[in-house]
Amino acid sequence: MRPLLALLVLAPLPALADVTVVAPVFDRIAAFALPEGFASAFEDAQPGFYIHESVPAGETVDAWSQMITLTAQPAPGLSAEAAAQSIGAGYGDACAVPLTAIAIPPEGASVPGAEGPIFLGYVGCGRVAATGQSEEMAFVVAVAADTVYFLQWAARGPAQDQAIEPDGDLWTPRLAALMGGLRLCVPVADEAAPYPSCTGG
Numbered sequence: 475m476r477p478l479l480a481l482l483v484l485a486p487l488p489a490l491a492d493v494t495v496v497a498p499v500f501d502r503i504a505a506f507a508l509p510e511g512f513a514s515a516f517e518d519a520q521p522g523f524y525i526h527e528s529v530p531a532g533e534t535v536d537a538w539s540q541m542i543t544l545t546a547q548p549a550p551g552l553s554a555e556a557a558a559q560s561i562g563a564g565y566g567d568a569c570a571v572p573l574t575a576i577a578i579p580p581e582g583a584s585v586p587g588a589e590g591p592i593f594l595g596y597v598g599c600g601r602v603a604a605t606g607q608s609e610e611m612a613f614v615v616a617v618a619a620d621t622v623y624f625l626q627w628a629a630r631g632p633a634q635d636q637a638i639e640p641d642g643d644l645w646t647p648r649l650a651a652l653m654g655g656l657r658l659c660v661p662v663a664d665e666a667a668p669y670p671s672c673t674g675g
Contacts, residue, residue, distance in 0.1 A: 494506065494655065494673055495507075495508060495514060495526060495528065495544070496667070496668055496669050496672060496673050497517070497519075497526065497667075498669075499544075499546045499621070500524065500546060500621045501619040501620075501661075502587065502618050502621070502623075502658045502659060502660065502661070503658070503659040503661055503669045503671075503672045504544060504546065504657075504658055504659075505655070505656070505657050505658075505659065505669070505672045506544060506625060506655045506656045506657075507651070507654065507655030508528055508655075509542070509651055511530050512528045512529065512530055512531075512540075512542060513528060513529070513530075514526065514527075514528050515527050515528055515533075515534060515535050516535045523545070523546070523547050524544075524545060524546040524547070525543065525544070525545045526543065526544045526545075527542070527543050528541065528542045528543075529541050529542075539629065539630055539631075540627070540628065540630075541627075541628050541629075542625070542626070542627050542628075542652075543624075543626050544623065545624045546621050546622065546623045546624070547621065547622055548620055548621050548622075549620065549621065549622045550620040551620070552617070552622055553590060553591070554588075554590065554592050554593040554615040554616055554617050555591070555615075557593070557617070557622045557624065558577075558595055558615045561613075561615075562575050562595070566597075568599070568602055568603055568604060569599035569601070569602060569603070570599075570600075570601045570602065570603040571599065571600040571601050571634075571635055571636060571637065572600075572636075572637040573597060573599055573637070574596075574598040574599075574637050574638045574639070574640060575595065575596070575597045575598075576595060576596045576640065577593070577594070577595050578594040578595055578596060578649065579594075580592060580594055583653050585614065585616040585653070585656050586656075586657040586658065586659075587616075587657050587658030587659055587660070588616035588617060588618055588658060589617055590617055592615060592616045593614070593616075594612075594613070594614050594615075594649060594653070595612070595613055596611070596612050596613075596640055596645055596649070597611055597613075598610040598611075598637075598638035598640055599638065600633065600634040600635060600636055600637060601633040601634065601635060606633055607630045607631060607632065607633055608630065608632060608633050608634055609628060609629070609631075610628065610631075610638060610640065610645070611627060611628035611629070612627050612645050612648050612649035612652065613626035613627070613652070614626075614652050614656060616656070616658060618658040623656075623658060625652050625656055626652075627648045627649070627651070627652055657672060659671065
């Protein structure tokens with residue numbers, strides 16, 4: 475089993491479907507590729523918060539084994555690292571056993587359109603108090619135009635009453651897939667969906 479800190483450039487990517495989620499999110503166009511077998515399931519845009527959730531075919535946002543989620547929230551002055559620490563603290567509060575949290579060096583990886591350093595990480599909880607299941611996720615945090623963008627790939631499993639030891643063979647390529655498709659683009663005047671300037675279409 476490879477350690478989770480394996481170089482992202484060496485990680486084999488999961489098969490990516492011919493589906494790219496692309497949407498106006500505050501002052502940017504956000505785009506990311508979905509892995510094969512995933513489909514968009516829910517989207518909501520509020521004045522101060524955006525969320526888009528995707529799950530494997532046949533699953534729902536209420537009953538899922540895996541979920542890819544993009545959230546965004548205006549947060550002037552907040553860095554990607556500070557945002558990640560806040561997210562990790564909330565995750566820890568929901569965990570009924572010791573939380574595993576790992577900051578992953580980007581090793582030169584970047585998110586097109588991001589302003590300032592990005593943050594990559596992993597968190598794992600052997601038993602989430604609210605669900606009675608284990609939950610793990612790899613994630614990337616980026617900031618653009620005073621908005622924090624948080625893209626995560628989460629997975630649920632059987633509960634265990636101990637800290638999770640992450641499987642690098644599983645989570646490194648998942649994190650690489652998130653990184654491989656995410657970009658934040660400045661809107662082009664009079665351009666409409668599907669925003670070809672951001673998707674390359």
